[in-house]
Amino acid sequence: xxxxxxxxxxxxxxxxxxxxxxxxxxxxxxxxxxxxxxxxxxxxxxxxxxxxxxxxxxxxxxxxxxxxxxxxxxxxxxxxxxxxxxxxxxxxxxxxxxxxxxxxxxxxxxxxxxxxxxxxxxxxxxxxxxxxxxxxxxxxxxxxxxxxxxxxxxxxxxxxxxxxxxxxxxxxxxxxxxxxxxxxxxxxxxxxxxxxxxxxxxxxxxxxxxxxxxxxxxxxxxxxxxxxxxxxxxxxxxxxxxxxxxxxxxxxxxxxxxxx
Amino acid sequence: xxxxxxxxxxxxxxxxxxxxxxxxxxxxxxxxxxxxxxxxxxxxxxxxxxxxxxxxxxxxxxxxxxxxxxxxxxxxxxxxxxxxxxxxxxxxxxxxxxxxxxxxxxxxxxxxxxxxxxxxxxxxxxxxxxxxxxxxxxxxxxxxxxxxxxxxxxxxxxxxxxxxxxxxxxxxxxxxxxxxxxxxxxxxxxxxxxxxxxxxxxxxxxxxxxxxxxxxxxxxxxxxxxxxxxxxxxxxxxxxxxxxxxxxxxxxxxxxxxxxxxxxxxxxxxxxxxxxxxxxxxxxxxxxxxxxxxxxxxxxxxxxxxxxxxxxxxxxxxxxxxxxxxx
Numbered sequence: 001x002x003x004x005x006x007x008x009x010x011x012x013x014x015x016x017x018x019x020x021x022x023x024x025x026x027x028x029x030x031x032x033x034x035x036x037x038x039x040x041x042x043x044x045x046x047x048x049x050x051x052x053x054x055x056x057x058x059x060x061x062x063x064x065x066x067x068x069x070x071x072x073x074x075x076x077x078x079x080x081x082x083x084x085x086x087x088x089x090x091x092x093x094x095x096x097x098x099x100x101x102x103x104x105x106x107x108x109x110x111x112x113x114x115x116x117x118x119x120x121x122x123x124x125x126x127x128x129x130x131x132x133x134x135x136x137x138x139x140x141x142x143x144x145x146x147x148x149x150x151x152x153x154x155x156x157x158x159x160x161x162x163x164x165x166x167x168x169x170x171x172x173x174x175x176x177x178x179x180x181x182x183x184x185x186x187x188x189x190x191x192x193x194x195x196x197x198x199x200x201x202x203x204x205x206x207x208x209x210x211x212x213x214x215x216x217x218x219x220x221x222x223x224x225x226x227x228x229x230x231x232x233x234x235x236x237x238x239x240x241x242x243x244x245x246x247x248x249x250x251x252x253x254x255x256x257x258x259x260x
Numbered sequence: 261x262x263x264x265x266x267x268x269x270x271x272x273x274x275x276x277x278x279x280x281x282x283x284x285x286x287x288x289x290x291x292x293x294x295x296x297x298x299x300x301x302x303x304x305x306x307x308x309x310x311x312x313x314x315x316x317x318x319x320x321x322x323x324x325x326x327x328x329x330x331x332x333x334x335x336x337x338x339x340x341x342x343x344x345x346x347x348x349x350x351x352x353x354x355x356x357x358x359x360x361x362x363x364x365x366x367x368x369x370x371x372x373x374x375x376x377x378x379x380x381x382x383x384x385x386x387x388x389x390x391x392x393x394x395x396x397x398x399x400x401x402x403x404x405x406x407x408x409x410x411x412x413x414x415x416x417x418x419x420x421x422x423x424x425x426x427x428x429x430x431x432x433x434x435x436x437x438x439x440x441x442x443x444x445x446x447x448x449x450x451x452x453x454x455x456x457x458x459x460x461x462x463x464x465x466x467x468x469x470x471x472x473x474x475x476x477x478x479x480x481x482x483x484x485x486x487x488x489x490x491x492x493x494x495x496x497x498x499x500x501x502x503x504x505x506x507x508x509x510x511x512x513x514x515x516x517x518x519x520x521x522x523x524x525x526x527x528x529x530x531x532x533x534x535x536x537x538x539x540x541x542x543x544x545x546x547x548x549x550x551x552x553x554x555x556x557x558x559x560x561x562x563x564x565x566x567x568x569x570x571x572x573x574x575x576x577x578x579x580x581x582x583x584x585x586x587x
Contacts, residue, residue, distance in 0.1 A: 222404060
């Protein structure tokens with residue numbers, strides 16, 4: 001099986017987000033960047049499928065040079081190859097632009113893949129757009145937010161999370177699948193893997209090589225504001241014996257907050 | 261016109277879709293355009309149309325095709341994109357449910373249009389829609405406009421006010437057969453497995469009762485389930501550490517690698533309030549924290565807090581809530 005996994009470099013989830021208002025962008029100084037957590041489930045799933053069925057795992061990032069650290073981590077986990085599709089644009093929050101780059105890269109550079117794996121969303125932009133858009137642009141079936149995946153020949157079966165249950169999705173390969181937490185437990189890199197990954201060459205695909213028209217790369221999303229939400233004010237701490245505070249709280253929820 | 265995709269469950273329109281329809285009506289009134297509801301499915305798709313009328317769209321499109329009896333993102337995306345091309349609406353709204361999040365990006369890509377995901381606010385500015393949506397799981401808020409037509413957005417459930425149904429509204433029902441060529445659909449939902457419990461999803465609940473490490477073990481989530489059982493639309497949530505300890509399934513996780521919720525009431529029980537958890541629940545209308553550590557960060561965002569032993573507080577709180585609810 002030839003598997004492509006798409007990973008993104010994002011601030012880790014413990015990050016406090018600060019905004020540079022002039023550029024409507026996140027201040028990156030001091031942030032710790034990692035592979036988006038859901039992407040790690042996708043990489044792990046690809047490695048397990050390869051171990052079970054043979055084939056190759058190629059990891060791709062669309063982004064700036066800094067993302068090679070994320071690609072090296074994936075190599076250290078066991079990916080066969082990592083490629084940077086170099087896009088110097090700052091965060092656009094525009095899923096269609098990224099999806100067009102990926103879809104074209106798949107057609108021009110990575111043809112013949114059986115499975116395209118993604119995280120269900122990038123932590124940060126929280127769009128959940130790119131996997132479905134890539135699937136549509138390439139005319140492929142999709143299964144998103146997947147917690148269990150089985151591949152049997154040219155048929156895939158995925159269980160995806162929906163409100164109050166699971167959907168069992170049956171599809172033909174090639175296909176797009178996006179990973180949800182619970183799909184697997186991502187492995188840690190080995191020291192040997194980390195050392196080997198450091199020496200690996202990471203090929204770069206330049207956007208110009210993909211032959212996308214300016215119109216296709218022009219963002220559809222126009223950012224008009226980016227801010228931190230108003231801080232919630234700390235409220236009232238109830239003092240006293242448990243029986244007392246419980247009674248007082250129930251009364252406040254009914255009479256003051258009016259939520260019960 | 262603003263078209264709203266209506267998702268049905270057991271033949272009834274989902275509440276989150278009706279919320280999207282209500283919001284569409286409000287914005288359409290400002291823009292001076294009409295609203296239309298869109299039902300897609302097999303031969304029985306129009307079963308929900310009569311009920312939908314009471315929610316006041318000017319038109320209800322019903323797209324039928326036996327090939328659409330089971331949900332498939334490919335088939336549904338083609339059906340929706342086709343009617344959009346035919347009718348040329350200014351905007352298309354979806355609820356940001358599992359289906360909406362799966363389908364809307366495909367429709368947008370098919371139409372070459374941008375998409376505003378998981379919006380929590382929509383305004384009309386200079387005759388154009390401006391969307392507000394949380395990013396970084398709510399640590400920041402992004403406002404955006406879309407430089408493409410139609411304007412496509414998914415709307416977060418439980419955020420936009422639902423307009424009460426009104427009898428006597430007379431929407432025009434327009435039935436069409438969706439064009440789905442043989443072999444077009446390469447993947448479909450073969451089976452829907454409902455969770456054993458009747459519990460609703462944390463994202464759809466009016467009340468979320470969440471537990472963390474302070475619960476000390478998986479068995480004590482029973483205490484929270486008993487509190488949740490007092491309310492008609494309540495769910496049990498959990499912190500990442502409780503989920504990573506294997507005490508409860510990850511579908512209950514609230515926070516940056518879990519779900520973002522905005523219920524009327526969020527009860528955080530034995531949860532310290534790590535930044536990634538706060539991100540997922542800070543937009544709740546009322547937050548209550550119960551924790552034995554007075555320094556826990558959760559108290560900084562809570563409207564009401566009790567510093568104490570949850571094992572003493574929760575059974576008593578349950579009893580007091582039961583009394584209040586019975587009044």
